[in-house]
Amino acid sequence: MKKSTLFISFLLLIFLSPFFFPQIPGLVNYGEESGLNNSYTYNLSQDHNGFIWVGSDNGFFRFDGKEFIQYSKKSGLKNLEILSSLPLDNGEVFIFPFLNDFAYLKNGHIINSDSNKELRKIQFKYNANYSYDHQSVYIFTSYNPENIYVFKDEKVTTIPLHFNTHNSSDIYYALTLDSATHLLYLSNKNNSKENILAYDIFTGKKTTCNIPLGKEVTLYRKDDFFIFKEKRKITIYQLCNKFIFKKIQTYSVKENIHQVIVDKNYRIWLCIEEGGALYFRETLKDHKKLTTPIPFLSGNIINHLMVDRDNNTWFSTRNNGVYFITEKFLKSYVHLPVRNNSAYITAISKNDNNILLGYNESKAGIYNSHAIRDLVFEENRKIEHKAIVSDSNMVFFGLSRSLVQYNMATGQKQILGDFNLKSIVPYTNNSILICSSEGLTSYHYPSRQYTEMIRQERVYTALPYDKDSLFAGSFKDLYKFNTKTKEKKLFLEDYYFTDLKKLSSTVYVGTTNRNGIIIFTNHKILHKLSENTGLPTNQIKKIEVENEKAFWASTNSGLSRVEITGSRFRINNFTQPDGLPSNLVAGCVIKNDTIYVGTSKGLGILSVKDLLMQQKLIEKKAIINSVMIGHKEFFNVNQKFISQAPENDIMFNLSFPDYVSQGKIRYKYKVEGLGESWLISSSPKIILNSVPPGEYILKVFGLGYNGRQATIPTEMYFEIKPQFWQTWWFRTLLIVGGTALLFILINWYFQKKRNKKLETLYYEKKIAELELQAIKAQINPHFIYNCLNSIQFLLYKKDYEETENYLNIFSQMIRKTLYYSEKTFMPVKEEVEYLSLYLNMEKLRLKEQFEYTIKVSETVNENWVIPSLLIQPFVENAIKHGIASITDRKGKIGIFFDYINASLCITIEDNGVGINSVNQSITKTGSFGVRLSQKRIETFKQLFETHITLEIKSFPEQESKHGTQIKLYITPYEN
Structure with a gap:
């Protein structure tokens, strides 16, 4: 029975051990x-980009702070037991497996011995050891090594070793290789008294050092410091020159040492076989005696640990993955101001000398002088604290189901009663307000008297703001309550207030469950603060007032400080990476420059000055791991990326290795050439679909916790070349070809239209020619008819001499008329001769009744041609209808040829009776010749595109001038 009881107790102890060890x-x-799919994790390393590499029994992993990428058999590994992955300066990662099957990672691909036959040279019967200098890897077996293999730039060279020449039965162990001095330090396991040898791998020279190495001793080295481990003891030496060792000190622990690690800061970590690690504050370079170490991760078998470039510490464990702690928390833990501080705090307050803590059970704590003293109210009762109020030595702990009064001077505690309590707040001297589901009650503790203020209504918080007035917040609304009249008046509707504090004499601040922070007076709301204005959440728990211009807000997403500057607010958010034990903050109090924060993982004690001085930027850059264009992924991101449609879908695979942010990574980016607006994404992949042709620059910032941004952006140039139909020359050719085609089509259209018009004009021309011939045919008889009338008139008068003269002139006229009637055009000089002949004939007929004048300007070329027989009808009309009718004066006819404005102007004037208008002349006089001439003018315009303008006007009746003027404007043509 006793054995079984002991066994059960032992099991319970193992199961509950994490709760007994301080967090x-x-x-x-x-x-x-988290994606670290393995059982054992081995060595840790960090490359120049900041990525963490983890060796394991299931391949190896790369971690960028947000996700683990696994490299396994599918990736090309032949051996999945990876002890180390060694990043080199050229970007390669050499993979150090258990026994053989060495490989390396280059540009995202595993190169094994099938891909690179150089790796087949590295073969061992026993586990190998290594040394590397960031450019080359030196690989050798610890047990009687025969060769050292050097891997550099994808090539393997072999350095043969010949140190064991005297006695081949001796067994030598290779301890470590100094790649800078090319010295391989050896020990003879057959003879533990034999000193360590330093063997030059190139010259073969052996030098005996000044210290021996026992059989059960293991060496660990960091630069010039050599640490020899023997079960529970370490001995530290410093190499003064290549062969002389100086002993620094010896230190023993109570447990067997599994591993010795010296981090980059030259601090010693001892990994214990039973689990956990011991950390020494002193550094090797200080040459100080090692003091009592600080335990870490008890119960975890630690295989390796590493301090990264940001001084964060990583632990690889057996079966429990990888642990990580930031420099800030490690320092906090190493210099822990409070021991056994890991309780779940739900309420916090202060008095003159103490910080008062309420837990999520019927217990409380009093912090003073770097220690927490626990108070137990009721054993094993899981009721949480809602609020704590202190008045000098009297402290009231408000739990969800009871109210406890505690006297710090006497240590006396008293449970005042059961309440369905929501909060407690200070009221007047020696009294508090109890907010509960039953209403609002005041408690005067010297007299132990309760006074009901608000009955049968849930009250969650309250705040006195005047002598007889206070605010009372229900689940939904905030009321003003008069303590004398008991009058309750609605003040703010639909606000679930969780805490109320006075900011100044007339300004108050309240936290709400869903509406952020409200700043108000007793008349109106002044400001509202929410997620949109910079708060991490709209659900706020408590307020701690720093001064009239600053206060602190506690939330489930960390701690926020709000500073008021006029009408603006400056909000600083603080979370676990800033030093909070947890982001679940129940409340905080301030004393001097120190803020005490109650969280779900204990009490945080932080300097306000240090919090406000924390960097707003992160000294890192986002990393572009690979670029996928179309369906091809490129891991060498230093090349110039040029693609062409349809391969114009681009994906950038990003990382931002800010491990302090603990995965809360986002990216702020823009693509210059596509747009100027910045975009924010929580995805590590930026996808650009169907990028149009052009040159672009991707600019991306990494965003860490609380929106902290990288100092400088990462930039990448890429270009999408156009298809031939998208090029400028093709477009130019297309435009030219299209223009030519359009021109051809338009020309064809107008040619067709022109041909049709020409065809029409051809027929119209034929018609016009026939019409012109008809007109000419009409002119000739008309002229002859007029002449015969004149001859008849002369014969009637029996003037035979004149008749003979007239007939002579008439015969000439007939010949010329018949001659010119066959021609379309005639020269100006011939027109002048023809008109002179006609006027002489008419002058003879009319017995010198008129005189005429024909003048040709010097600007007129007499060889210019004009339509034949065009002027004679107008001259005839001037004689017949103008001159023949006058009796009081002698008739005058003037014919003038002039060149005006690029036209031949022919003027015919008479001093006859005149006409009022052209229409009157044609209609009243019945001038058949003029009408025929007008038809000929229109026919010439249509047939020969000759520009002819006719103007007829009558001079007004004035003393100086009478008669009619006719002007013909003709475009001249040279014969």
Whole structure:
């Protein structure tokens, strides 16, 4: 019975051990649920980009702070037991497996011995050891090594070793290789008294050092410091020159040492076989005696640990994944101001000398002088604290189901009664307000008297703001309540207030459950603060007033400080990476420059000055791991990326290795050439679909916790070349070809239209020619008819001499008329001769009744041609209808040829009776010749595109001038 009881107790102890060991604030565990799919993790390393590389029994992993990428058999590994992955300066990662099957990672691909036959040279019967200098890897077996293999730039060279020449039965162990001095340090396991040898791998020279090495001793080295481990003891030496060792000190622990690690800051970590690690504050370079170490991760078998370039510490463990702790939390834990501080705090307050803590059970704590003293109110009762109020030595702990009064001077505690309590707040001297589901009650503790103020209504918080007035907040609304009249008046509707504080004499601040922070007076709301204005959440728990211009807000997403500057607000958010034990903050109090924060993982004690001085930027850059264009992924991102449609879908695979942010990574980016607006994405992949042709620059910032931004952006140039139909020359050719085609089509259209018009004009011309011939045919008889009338008139008068003269002139006229009637055009000089002949004939007929004048300007070329027989009808009309009718004066006819404005102007004037208008002349006089001439003018215009203008006007009746003027404007043509 006793044995079974002991066994059960032992099992319970193992199961509950994590609850008895103090939690380390800020410690993060990455395991299978985080993507680290393995049982054992081995060595850790960090490359120049900041990525963490983890060796394991299931391949190896790369971690960028947000996700683990696994390299396994599918990736090309032949051996999945990877002890180390060694990043080199050229970007390669050499993979150090258990036994053989060495490989390396280059540009995202595993290169094994099938891909690179150089790796087949490296073969061992026993586990290998290595040394590397960031450019080359030196690989050798610890047991009687025969060769050293050097891997550099994808080539393997072999350095043969010939140190064991005297006695081949001796067994030598290779301890470490100094690649800078090319010295391989050896020990003879057959003879533990034999000193360590320094063997030059190139010259073969052996030098005996000044210290021996026992059989059960293991060497660990960091630069010039050599640490020899023997079960529970370490001995530290410093190499003064290549062969002389100086002993620094010896230190022993109570447990067997599994591993010795010296981090980059030259601090010693001892990994214990039973689990956990011991950390020494002193550095090797200080040459100080090692003091009592600080335990870490008890119960975890630690295979390796590493301090990264940001001084964060990583632990690889057996079966429990990888642990991570930031420099801030490690320092906090190492210099822990409070021991056993890991309780779940739900309420916090202060008095003159103490910080008062309420837990999520019927217990409380009093912090003073770097220690927490626990108070137990009721054993094993899981009721949480809602609020704590202190008045000098009297402290009231408000739990969800009871109210406890505690006297700090006497240590006396008293449970005042059961309440369905929501909060307690200070009221007047020696009294408090109890907010509960039953209403609002005041309690005067010297007299132990309760006074009901508000009955049968849930009250969650309250705040006195005047002598007889207070605010009372229900689940939904905020009321003003008069303590004398008991009058309750609605003040703010639909606000679930969780805390109320006075900011100044007339200004108040309240936290709400869903509407952020409200700043108000007793008349109106002044300001509202929410997620849109910079708060991490709209659900706020408590307020701690720093001064009239600043206050602190506690939330489930960290702690916020709000500073008021006029009408503006400056909000600083603080979370676990800033030093909070947890982001679940129940409340805080301020004393001097120190803020005490109650969280779900204990009490955080932070300097306000240090919090406000924390960097707003992160000294890192986002990393572009690969670029996928179309369906091809490129891991060498230093090349110039040029693609062409349809391969114009681009994806950038990003990382921002800011491990302090603990995965809360986002990216702020823009693509110059596509747009100027910045975009924010929580995805590590930036996808650009169907990028049009052009040159672009991707600019991307990494964003860490609380929106902290990288100092400088990462930039990448890429270009999408156009298809031939998208090029400028093709477009130019297309435009030219299209224009030519359009011109041809338009020309064809107008040619067709022109041909049709020409065809029409051809027929019209034929018609016009026939019409012109008809007109000419009409002119000739008309002229002859007029002449015969004149001859008849002369014969009637029996003037035979005149008749003979007239007939002579008439015969000439007939010949010329017949001659010119066959011609379309005639020269100006011939027109002048023809008109002179006609006027002489008419002058003879009319017995010198008129005189005429024909003048040709010097500007007129007499060889210019004009339509034949065009002027004679107008001259005839002037004689017949103008001159023949006058009796009081002698008739005058003037014919003038002039060149005006690029036209031949022919003027015919008479001093006859005149006409009022052209229409009157034609209609009243019945001038058949003029009408025929007008038809000929229109026919010439249509047939020969000759520009002819006719103007007829009558001079007004004035003393100086009478008669009619006719002007013909003709475009001249040279014969």
